[in-house]
Structure formats: C-alpha cells, structure tokens
Amino acid sequence: MQAVTIYFPKKLVVGSGTLYQLKDEVLQATAKKVLFVTIEPLLPQLEAIVRELKAASIDVQLDTSIVQEPYFSDFEKLMQNVSLFNPDVVIGIGGGSVLDVAKLVAAQLENKQSLRDYVGIGLLKGRKKTLICIPTTSGTGSEASPNAILVDDSDGQKKGIISPFLVPDVVILDPLLTLSVPPSITAATGIDALTHCLEAYTNKFAHPLIDLYAFKGMQLIAANIVQAVQNGNDEKARTEVALGSFYGGVCLGPVNTAAVHALSYPLGSLYHLPHGLSNALLLPYVMEFNLQASPSRYADVAVALGCERANDDATMAGKGVEKVKALIQQCGLPLRLREVGVKEETIPQMAADAMKIQRLLKNNPREVSEEDAVNIFKAAF
Numbered sequence: 001m002q003a004v005t006i007y008f009p010k011k012l013v014v015g016s017g018t019l020y021q022l023k024d025e026v027l028q029a030t031a032k033k034v035l036f037v038t039i040e041p042l043l044p045q046l047e048a049i050v051r052e053l054k055a056a057s058i059d060v061q062l063d064t065s066i067v068q069e070p071y072f073s074d075f076e077k078l079m080q081n082v083s084l085f086n087p088d089v090v091i092g093i094g095g096g097s098v099l100d101v102a103k104l105v106a107a108q109l110e111n112k113q114s115l116r117d118y119v120g121i122g123l124l125k126g127r128k129k130t131l132i133c134i135p136t137t138s139g140t141g142s143e144a145s146p147n148a149i150l151v152d153d154s155d156g157q158k159k160g161i162i163s164p165f166l167v168p169d170v171v172i173l174d175p176l177l178t179l180s181v182p183p184s185i186t187a188a189t190g191i192d193a194l195t196h197c198l199e200a201y202t203n204k205f206a207h208p209l210i211d212l213y214a215f216k217g218m219q220l221i222a223a224n225i226v227q228a229v230q231n232g233n234d235e236k237a238r239t240e241v242a243l244g245s246f247y248g249g250v251c252l253g254p255v256n257t258a259a260v261h262a263l264s265y266p267l268g269s270l271y272h273l274p275h276g277l278s279n280a281l282l283l284p285y286v287m288e289f290n291l292q293a294s295p296s297r298y299a300d301v302a303v304a305l306g307c308e309r310a311n312d313d314a315t316m317a318g319k320g321v322e323k324v325k326a327l328i329q330q331c332g333l334p335l336r337l338r339e340v341g342v343k344e345e346t347i348p349q350m351a352a353d354a355m356k357i358q359r360l361l362k363n364n365p366r367e368v369s370e371e372d373a374v375n376i377f378k379a380a381f
Contacts (some may be wrong), residue, residue, distance in 0.1 A: 001124065003292030004207045007146055009133075009171040014236060014243070019045070019134065023052045026089055028295070029130045029169075033059045035087035037078075037102040040064045041092045045177070047091070058360035059086045061107045066094070069268060069275065071151045072115060072159075079108055084109070089130040092168075093177075094141025095189070096275070098222065099133050100148035103166045106131040106195040112352045115150075115161075119194035121359070124163035131217035133168040136177040138228075138241040139189020139276050141196055141249020147256075156294055157356065173246060175239040176266045177241045187331035190225040190241055193277045194218060194327075196248030199257040201291065201304075202297045203363045210255045222323070228329045258364040260286045262357035263373060271342055272280040280333045283381040287321045293366035300326050337381045346375040 013021055026034055034053060036046065043062070050060050065078055075120040078101065086109060092102025106129040108115065118124040142148070150163045155334070179187070197217035198209055219246035228239040263286065264278035273281075291298050299313040305327075310316040325335060334340055343349030351373035353362070361368050368376075 002205065002207065004209055005253050006030075006209070007167040008250070009144065009168045011170045012173070013171070014173040015240070016176050017174065018172050018176060020049070022049055022091070022132070022134070022172060023056075025170050025172075026053060026058065028055065029089050031058055031088040031130065033061070033085060033087040033089060034089045035085065035105070036060065036062045037066065037080055037090065037092045037094070037098055037105060038062065038064055039067065039098060042093060048158060059085075061087065063314055066098050069151060070097050070101050071153050073153050075104060075115060077152060078105065082262065082341070083109065087129065089132060091132045091134065092135060093134040095135070096139040096142045099140065100150070102133065103131060103142070103168070104150070104161065105231050107163075107165055112338050118163065118227060119159050119161055120221045121160075121162045124161065124165050127165040131168045132170040134172045134174065134177070135242070135245070137185060137189040138178055138238070138245040141193060141245050141252055143173070144249030145252035146244050147252055148247055152376055153268065154352035156263050157353070160359065164217075171246075173242050173328060175235060175242045176202060178238045178242060179235070180231055181232065183232065183332060186232060186273055187225070187229045187333050188223055188256070189227060189245070191280040191283065191328060191331065191333065192276035193241070193245035193248045194221045195260050195283050196251055196257060197244065198283070198301055199260055200248070200251035200255040202294055203255050203258055203364050205255055205363055206297070208256060210251050213247040213250045214255075215300070215304050216246040217251070218248070218270040218301065219306075220244035222305040222327060225247065225327060226347060229331045248302060256363055257360055258374075259361055259368050261288070262360040262364075262368075263350075263376060265357055266353040267342070269353065270346060271340070273340060277333065277340070277359050278329050280336055280381055281335070281343065282376070284321050284325045284328070284335070287324060288379070289372065289376055290364065291317045291321070297365070324337070337377065342381065344381055347374055347381065350377055
C-alpha cells in the first residue's frame with residue numbers, strides 16, 4: 001500500500017446554527033484583531049457577531065473585494081489593504097474563491113515569501129496567523145483542503161498553491177448558511193463536490209483510506225443534490241450535501257482530482273465559466289473516456305450514485321454515466337458546451353491548454369493525450 005498523508009483541520013464544528021460559535025473560537029485564539037474575508041450579501045448575518053467581537057475589545061476589519069474567481073492581482077490588492085491592519089485571526093466565510101483567498105491571506109501576513117515564491121506544491125514555508133473557514137456553498141471543499149487556486153494575470157491560467165499550511169485551524173459547517181444559495185449555484189457547486197469525490201475514488205492513486213470519504217461523499221451528494229436544488233429550504237438535504245462537499249475536500253489533499261478538472265480549467269480561463277459548471281459540463285464525457293481503464297471502480301461509482309446492480313462491471317459503470325447525466329439535467333444544468341457559448345473552433349486551443357495541467361492529468365486512470373482531450377471536448381460539445 002502506498003503511503004498517504006491527510007492534513008485535517010484542527011477543529012471541525014458541524015451543525016445548524018454553529019456560525020454563532022464563531023465568537024468563542026476567536027476568543028479562544030486570544031485575538032486582538034480579526035479580518036473577515038467575505039461577500040456583501042453575508043454582512044447582515046455577520047452584524048451580531050461583529051458587534052460581539054467589538055464589545056470584547058477586538059478590532060474587526062471586513063473585506064468584500066472578492067466577487068469572482070480571483071486573480072493574482074486581486075489577492076495582491078487585498079493584501080495592500082490588510083497588511084497594515086495585520087490581524088491575528090483571518091476568517092473566510094463564503095464560497096470557494098473567498099475561502100481560497102482567506103487561506104492565502106493568512107499565509108502571506110508576516111511572511112517573507114512572496115505569492116509567486118510558493119505557487120506550486122509544498123513551497124509555502126509556514127503560516128503565522130490563525131485561520132478559520134466557514135463555507136456558505138457546498139462545492140469546492142476548500143475548507144478541508146490544502147489547496148488554493150488563483151488565476152495568473154500574465155497568462156490567464158489557473159495556478160494552484162498546495163500546502164499543509166493552507167488547511168484551516170477551525171472549520172465551521174453550518175448548513176443554514178447554504179439555505180439562501182440560488183438553485184443554479186447550488187447545482188454547479190454540488191456537482192463540483194461530486195466530481196471531487198468521484199475523481200478521488202477512480203484516481204490512479206486512489207487509496208483505501210480516502211475511498212471511505214470519496215464513496216460516502218458520492219452517496220450523500222447523489223441522494224440529496226436534486227432536493228437541495230429544487231427545495232433550497234430542505235435543511236436535511238443541505239446538511240447532507242455540505243457533508244459530502246467536506247468529504248470531497250478531504251480527498252483533495254492526499255489524492256486530488258484528475259482529467260475532469262484539468263479539462264475544465266480552459267473553460268474558466270477562456271470563457272470565464274464558473275468552476276463548478278465547467279466540471280459539470282465535462283464530467284460524464286470524461287467518465288465515458290475512462291470506463292475502459294477502470295470498469296470495476298466505475299461500477300462502484302454507480303453503486304454510490306444509487307444505481308441498481310447489473311450483472312457485470314462494464315454495464316454497471318455505464319449506468320453510472322447515465323445517472324450522472326440525469327443528475328445534471330435534474331439540477332437544471334446544461335449537458336453541452338454549445339449551450340454555454342463555447343465555440344467549436346476553440347477546442348484545439350482548450351485541449352492544448354488542458355495538457356499544461358499535468359499535476360492533475362497524471363492522476364487520471366487512463367492517460368490523456370492532446371488528441372484525446374480534443375475528442376472529449378468534441379463529445380461534450
């Protein structure tokens with residue numbers, strides 16, 4: 001058995017209304033200054049907490065500058081605004097982009113390294129600030145992962161920063177925070193979380209320890225995502241999807257994703273499609289490409305998704321692909337690239353760009369050539 005290392009958050013708090021434990025977590029960190037990296041729609045929900053922190057003689061700064069997938073320049077601008085404040089605790093509360101930036105802010109404060117010094121795997125040397133992450137969408141799993149993704153202004157490509165120092169000290173999973181997330185975002189982020197689990201389970205470097213999280217994550221999300229999209233006030237469905245998303249985040253560090261994510265990156269950089277939607281558009285077609293390389297694993301995927309058992313792995317694996325397509329459609333997401341404005345003539349460029357993401361392509365159960373990438377994009381078109 002190959003070696004595997006998991007970096008869990010030091011503390012995980014799960015349950016409805018647990019957001020209001022945040023004050024206690026800050027007090028336990030003996031903080032004098034706190035930075036919230038968040039979004040404007042959440043400010044009303046944070047008012048009471050901010051008021052309590054200030055009453056406890058804690059200075060609070062709020063930043064709502066991250067409104068889309070962040071670029072290096074967005075991060076650097078934010079750092080200029082918060083470096084002088086120099087908080088003891090950084091709290092990220094929002095979707096994946098917000099959490100990724102909060103993680104990097106906590107790492108960058110009082111750090112002699114520049115951001116570009118630690119783009120890549122294992123190059124960040126430490127973190128001096130306490131980091132608390134609170135997801136408000138159930139998708140990226142950023143609250144559990146050692147990863148952060150930014151877009152490089154110089155070439156428009158997404159770049160990954162991967163380090164155990166990016167795993168938060170405290171994670172609060174409060175499903176009540178996801179109740180107001182619109183159906184389209186719930187759908188896209190939910191399929192993104194499903195993809196994290198699915199790509200970890202079918203990964204070339206899949207591991208029995210991680211399989212537990214990946215399989216259970218697929219089960220939870222597949223059984224509840226449609227209800228969460230169609231009835232956003234269903235607290236049980238929201239809770240199950242949030243847990244599945246967290247499990248997917250746990251998978252990202254030790255095993256990570258594969259070809260779905262690699263091929264989705266050009267859709268973000270070239271067409272600025274949301275990350276979760278990009279994954280949803282490609283997931284069934286990459287699955288179809290991979291089936292021959294790992295039919296037994298994909299048969300297990302179909303079981304996790306709730307498909308009825310077939311007599312052989314190949315048939316069962318095919319049922320899993322159809323189930324994923326059905327889930328995507330039931331969630332109201334498109335199944336074709338042409339439906340979101342992708343131009344067929346850009347497929348060769350997207351395939352060439354995807355081949356640059358070898359850190360993920362190397363994990364795929366079937367080797368992906370540039371010609372294969374072209375064919376997958378055409379199948380999805």
